[in-house]
Amino acid sequence: QVQMLASGGGVVQPGGSLRLSCAASGFTFSYYGMHWVRQAPGKGLEWVAYIREDGSNKDYGDSVRGRFTISRDNFKSTLYLQMNSLRPEDAAVYYCAKRVWDSSWYEAFDILGQGTMVTVSS
């Protein structure tokens, strides 16, 4: 059974840092490109970042580039998001998502797990 358990969220002051984790199970994590997607309370979805399966390529959304860093540990089947210089507008539920495999690779991602909530407030 495919599972992705996100953790690490919490309350942080503006300007602070947090490190989110997403532990994967039920699939071969090292084969999959992975994404972070977020959703502010009552708002729509926003793509945050992507990392290639081997970690060799990373892309970021405009609103987080230079402040957030995506990484992964394939031995631990875990995805990370280091968030620095946090702003109130970064407050959201952060979901991890994996690239779609359906007998072949597709350019799409499947959002799995309940996500982890980040609150940025003084």
Next chain:
Amino acid sequence: QSALTQPASVSGSPGQSITISCTGTGGDIGGYNYVSWYQQYPGKVPKLIIYEISNRPSGVSHRFSGSKSGNTASLTISGLQPEDEADYYCTSYTRTSTWVFGGGTNLTVL
């Protein structure tokens, strides 16, 4: 990267068909066949229902279909059912190797 444009809300009666549009630019929807759609119930995790314009994941009803014309992608739900009432989001790959979402559409089944 500007968000894709979706209608804020659409509605339909049970049994009818509805279409949700998602408009972008040549730098995203128009330039790639990498458009996905998600269904989200209140307080729940978004569920992928269409990928790469028109592909359905296993287990997704055939009542959901996707298409694209130029810079606009569309999600059509046929034979509308009460359980289809949810928020729907489109997303597209972009020329800057990022992804952009639409603002979301709230579907009401009358």
